[in-house]
Amino acid sequence: MRLKPVSVVSFLVLLLFHFLARGDGQFIYNGFAGAQLDLDGMAVVEPDGKLALTNITSQLKGSAFHPTPLRFHEPATNGTVARSFSATFVFAIVTDLVTVGGNGLAFFLAPTKNLSMASPSQFLGLFNPENNGNASNHVFAVELDTILNPEFRDINSNHVGVDVNGLASVVAEPAGYYDDGTGDFKNLTLIGGDAMQVWVDYDGRSKVLNVTLAPVEAPRPKKPLISITIDLSPVLNGTAYVGLSSSTGPFRTRHYVLGWSFALDGAAPLLDYSNLPKPARIGDSKRRSKARDVILPVATPILALVVVAGVSLLVWRRLRYAELREEWEVEFGPHRFAYKDLYRATGGFDGEQLLGVGGFGRVYKGVLRVSKKEVAVKILMSHDGAKQGMKQFVAEVVSLGRLRHRNIVQLLGYCRRKGELLLVYEYMPNGSLDNWLYDRNAPPLSWAQRLSAIRGVASGLLYLHEDWEKVVVHRDIKASNVLLDGDMNARLGDFGLAKLYDRGTDPQTTSVVGTMGYLAPELACTRRVTPATDVFAFGSFVLEVACGRRPIEHGTVDDNRLVLADWVLERWHNGDVTDTADPRLCGTYDVEEAAAVLRLGLVCSHPTPAARPSIRQVVQYLDGDMPMPEPAPTYRSFTARASMHNAEGNESYVASYPLSSATSVGASSVLSGR
Numbered sequence: 001m002r003l004k005p006v007s008v009v010s011f012l013v014l015l016l017f018h019f020l021a022r023g024d025g026q027f028i029y030n031g032f033a034g035a036q037l038d039l040d041g042m043a044v045v046e047p048d049g050k051l052a053l054t055n056i057t058s059q060l061k062g063s064a065f066h067p068t069p070l071r072f073h074e075p076a077t078n079g080t081v082a083r084s085f086s087a088t089f090v091f092a093i094v095t096d097l098v099t100v101g102g103n104g105l106a107f108f109l110a111p112t113k114n115l116s117m118a119s120p121s122q123f124l125g126l127f128n129p130e131n132n133g134n135a136s137n138h139v140f141a142v143e144l145d146t147i148l149n150p151e152f153r154d155i156n157s158n159h160v161g162v163d164v165n166g167l168a169s170v171v172a173e174p175a176g177y178y179d180d181g182t183g184d185f186k187n188l189t190l191i192g193g194d195a196m197q198v199w200v201d202y203d204g205r206s207k208v209l210n211v212t213l214a215p216v217e218a219p220r221p222k223k224p225l226i227s228i229t230i231d232l233s234p235v236l237n238g239t240a241y242v243g244l245s246s247s248t249g250p251f252r253t254r255h256y257v258l259g260w261s262f263a264l265d266g267a268a269p270l271l272d273y274s275n276l277p278k279p280a281r282i283g284d285s286k287r288r289s290k291a292r293d294v295i296l297p298v299a300t301p302i303l304a305l306v307v308v309a310g311v312s313l314l315v316w317r318r319l320r321y322a323e324l325r326e327e328w329e330v331e332f333g334p335h336r337f338a339y340k341d342l343y344r345a346t347g348g349f350d351g352e353q354l355l356g357v358g359g360f361g362r363v364y365k366g367v368l369r370v371s372k373k374e375v376a377v378k379i380l381m382s383h384d385g386a387k388q389g390m391k392q393f394v395a396e397v398v399s400l401g402r403l404r405h406r407n408i409v410q411l412l413g414y415c416r417r418k419g420e421l422l423l424v425y426e427y428m429p430n431g432s433l434d435n436w437l438y439d440r441n442a443p444p445l446s447w448a449q450r451l452s453a454i455r456g457v458a459s460g461l462l463y464l465h466e467d468w469e470k471v472v473v474h475r476d477i478k479a480s481n482v483l484l485d486g487d488m489n490a491r492l493g494d495f496g497l498a499k500l501y502d503r504g505t506d507p508q509t510t511s512v513v514g515t516m517g518y519l520a521p522e523l524a525c526t527r528r529v530t531p532a533t534d535v536f537a538f539g540s541f542v543l544e545v546a547c548g549r550r551p552i553e554h555g556t557v558d559d560n561r562l563v564l565a566d567w568v569l570e571r572w573h574n575g576d577v578t579d580t581a582d583p584r585l586c587g588t589y590d591v592e593e594a595a596a597v598l599r600l601g602l603v604c605s606h607p608t609p610a611a612r613p614s615i616r617q618v619v620q621y622l623d624g625d626m627p628m629p630e631p632a633p634t635y636r637s638f639t640a641r642a643s644m645h646n647a648e649g650n651e652s653y654v655a656s657y658p659l660s661s662a663t664s665v666g667a668s669s670v671l672s673g674r
């Protein structure tokens, strides 16, 4: 009997596979069918051999380990050094929505296979809020991160980072590669659904770590994306397991790995691309094969093509511009935008038009065709089947569209599609205040600009709390929600979380939403949002702007969390409060004025709601109509630390992942959580 060449090849591949999989310190998986991996969480091997680390379920994690631990250190004259290693894998991240996904995946080395204590979402199933950054983790990882998490100082929502013991990367670069021919940098979109390959190479002797990314089957770029000198011997000081991990946040995302190889003291075995399973694009394969079935048998292919093309164009247009419209929306007519107009205004939600990404979704810049008006289009996820909530939400949006104030970003209208809600705002050319505060490339804001931003936000908030027809509690005041218009005038934006209630009625209780560090401590027990909870967040905002630091900062290596309010309060008690002002100001500010503003921040973020001033008083203080308040001498350390502990105790989402992209949760709970 003659064996078919194909089966000979696959037999050899299988043999090779077994041989290599057992070999010491080396393994290769060209597809994972039958692979002896230890899977954890959501991870499964699909029938065609794809390793699916996550499915579309939100807020879960999945990981896969090579089953045997490997020894990563070897004796040297003066102690031990980390051994060289090399890894490569092919992955694909497939999202439901073209615009947003998450949270990413990581290749890692860890001393244990038990990651049961690790959190999903931005922790990628590797760390949790307690151990993130702790040197006792002994975890090395290369992350492919698709969500921007400011608390880890992420550079963008599409980057590759090297992580040691925590998620604040030692070094990170936007996803892409250097073209061998021209040397140009080429961007890659991690969540695009396309398969890509990563190489991680470490030389224990020279202590050089290289990370390279490229589209699959393209030749390996000569110049790595990341090349750093880093001594991994303190991290990899014993045996470690080699693994892949991933997690989902609020957005439906599948993280696939198609092939993986690894070697100690040598190059990772080359993957055989022809044997790798193909990544599935959600909803794509079915449509394609159906079209093929229709066209092939037709006798006059040209005519058929014309018909099919015509029909597909119609279908394509329908699908592309499909919206959800219901009867109750008629009354909101003028505030409703056509999806087609928004699609065209933003060049089809082109990556170049992307202004930013938050936990809630993406924001694109656009120019409306007819009016030539510049707008920002924010895409939020909406819940399926939350019709009731949706109607109420849209009613609120429309109502908020009637807010007019020079310190408020004007909401122009909305549009709905299946699974997506689009909000259209005035475009703010100078972006968000937190970019100016934290981006080292931006020129530092002067004291006058900071004070003007604080005044502006106070004045916008006064309008929301007291001067409009309804009381509007913003619920998510923070530097990243304050935008700067063409004249650097600060405007309060993002009313995704705003909660309306009619004047005089009792504020409804609600699940806790907002962002850690700005959440008033009483929210943890009462769950009532009131103007006083906004004043608390405003206090954190004032300190943030004056000090140029986030309300809660996490250390990189060891867990030295800095609670800004505590720190400023301590310095105030010591009589040197102005030393807390942002060092980027280089002392160019009025010391008295800065001290007064810092005290105002402290008074507003007082743990007891009754001790906080009203926003009207705040405006009077800032306008000099009333002398600035002094914190009570009895007011000693507390604040965010207490609130964090409280909030962690309850069951809300935000509380379980206090550092998570809380706003996203908030936005959707406004849609549904009433």
Ligand SMILES: *[C@@H]1O[C@H](CO)[C@@H](O)[C@H](O)[C@H]1NC(C)=O
Binding pocket: 041, 042, 043, 055, 056, 057
């Ligand atoms: C995703 O994985 C989780 C955990 O294994 C499982 O409970 C859930 O049913 C899965 N969801 C889907 C849509 O497959």
Ligand SMILES: *[C@@H]1O[C@H](CO)[C@@H](O)[C@H](O)[C@H]1NC(C)=O
Binding pocket: 077, 078, 079
């Ligand atoms: C060990 O020796 C090597 C070279 O001999 C040197 O580079 C390294 O810094 C030494 N390590 C320690 C911990 O002394």
Ligand SMILES: *[C@@H]1O[C@H](CO)[C@@H](O)[C@H](O)[C@H]1NC(C)=O
Binding pocket: 114, 115, 116, 117
């Ligand atoms: C994993 O670690 C957790 C916490 O440290 C522990 O409770 C659990 O029993 C461990 N699981 C296994 C299988 O060892």
Ligand SMILES: *[C@@H]1O[C@H](CO)[C@@H](O)[C@H](O)[C@H]1NC(C)=O
Binding pocket: 174, 185, 186, 187
């Ligand atoms: C790559 O992406 C970055 C950030 O999105 C952008 O600034 C840059 O212009 C892009 N480069 C190319 C060549 O497209």
Ligand SMILES: *[C@@H]1O[C@H](CO)[C@@H](O)[C@H](O)[C@H]1NC(C)=O
Binding pocket: 201, 202, 203, 208, 209, 210, 222, 223, 224, 227
């Ligand atoms: C890392 O990249 C540099 C530059 O291409 C190369 O010289 C070096 O050999 C690489 N090191 C490893 C460990 O791959």
Ligand SMILES: *[C@@H]1O[C@H](CO)[C@@H](O)[C@H](O)[C@H]1NC(C)=O
Binding pocket: 135, 136, 237, 238, 239
């Ligand atoms: C690795 O370092 C930790 C300290 O972080 C120590 O407890 C542990 O014993 C070390 N392991 C080895 C094998 O040296």
Ligand SMILES: *[C@@H]1O[C@H](CO)[C@@H](O)[C@H](O)[C@H]1NC(C)=O
Binding pocket: 134, 135, 136, 558, 559, 560
């Ligand atoms: C780091 O983790 C170790 C062991 O879990 C713990 O004892 C230590 O307190 C942690 N360090 C910090 C700074 O939290």
